[in-house]
Amino acid sequence: MTGGQMQPAARATLEDVARAAGVSLATVDRVVNRREGVRAKTVARVEAAVAKLGYRIDAAAARLARGQTFRFAFVLPAGTNSFMTNLTEQVQRTADWLATQRAFIDVLHVDVFDPDVLAGTLEELSPAYQGVAVIALDHPRVRAAIDDLAARGVAVVTLVSDAPSSRRLHYVGIDNPAAGRTAATLMGRFLGGRTGSVAVIAGSLSLRDHTERQFGFHQILSSEYPNVAALPALEGRDDNERTRLLTAELLTRQPDLLGIYSCGAGNRGIAEALEASGRARDVVWIAHELTQHTRRFLVRGTIDAIINQDPGHEARSAARVLLAHCLAEPTSPDQERIRIDIFLRDNLP
Incomplete structure (x- = not known):
């Protein structure tokens, strides 16, 4: 001990095991790596020494030794x-x-x-x-x-x-259908009984995670919030300019739009369109993934909730x-x- 602190015990080595078992290093190596050619009594003696010393194989060191x-x-x-x-x-x-x-x-x-x-x-x-x-x-x-x-x-x-x-x-x-169901529950609760339409903007419906999120979202929205109609999904290919144009057009043609569920990326484009329309505080927006951009939109109230995976x-x-x-x-x-x-x-x- 130094300074009143206990020093950690040194890790047992193959040499320690060989010395405790009274056998050669090569014999210990054969036993711990489960190779044949060692008598049963010797195997038992080596295994007893391994247990007593608490020896653990260093897999990385073993791979290094083998050049693997x-x-x-x-x-x-x-x-x-x-x-x-x-x-x-x-x-x-x-x-x-x-x-x-x-x-x-x-x-x-x-x-x-x-x-x-x-x-x-x-x-x-x-x-x-x-x-x-x-x-x-x-x-x-x-x-x-x-x-x-x-x-x-x-x-x-x-x-x-x-x-x-x-x-x-x-x-x-993540479990993407569950993520979509979670988004729908949040959307329905935030809307508080209002009647109107909700849009879904995906990156691509060829991506299974986006498709499954959309499925889960529609599953809950249609069964538990019949006052809200889900519009056909739009594909923004996770591109900010494309999603900006899609969102701007959506806001123009859909005056009863109550919410947007963005199950992909392109969120900077959605935020720009919402804020330019003056409806950012009226439209409930549920998005995915906590990034430097979505964090900013959440703090200032443009996004209402973020579903995240680490x-x-x-x-x-x-x-x-x-x-x-x-x-x-x-x-x-x-x-x-x-x-x-x-x-x-x-x-x-």
Whole structure:
């Protein structure tokens, strides 16, 4: 002890185990790595020493000794979507941790709204990758590309948006139908019995997360708030100028518009159109993802509520799932479950 503080116990090494068991280092290495060629009595003696000393295998060090590394590709959208920018930053932070595990990430930005571009990117991935995380488009060609990767032994994790009928290993993201139902309940409560119409603006109805959110939204709105009519969904392709034009046209032609549910991005365009119309305080607006822009709109009252998913949790979860697959280790379902957050301006972090 120094300064009245206890020093942490040194971690037991293979040499410590060999000394305690009275065997060679090579014998201990064979036992702890479950290789054959060691007598049962010797195995028992080594295992007793392991238990007594609390020895734990350092997987990263073992991979380093074997010269083993893993490489993963994260295929993310190109463009100015603020949430995806945040996700990219979180993937890059996760890459720093993953590098300590002898695993490395390359980030590829493509147009995920174009199935041919996305599928082509997956089809042309280098064979050096053992795992892929991708913002998936639920399209036949994209599903086929995922299936081809899986057939080659490449683990595929869908991130944020799923392709459930593909051979992907795992989906990392929120329960999107539940998110849509949550948005509808918030909308109905905020409207307080008013009668009129509500618009849904998606990025693309080819993205499963947007489609599922719209489904959940309509499910609750039609069954529990019959005084509110949901208009056909509009597609803004997560582009601010396109969503601005769509929203401006919507406000002009729909004088009974009571609310907007934005289940994708392009929120700067919606905010601009609402504020230019003078109806920003009259139209209830529920949006997705807490970004620097949506935070500002929420604080000043243009957005009424934000449904959020944590991009840091998603980046780390995708990396953990891919690494665990490569190491043939289990994952914890509770740890990898992505929760739905609801933010009002009163509970902003």
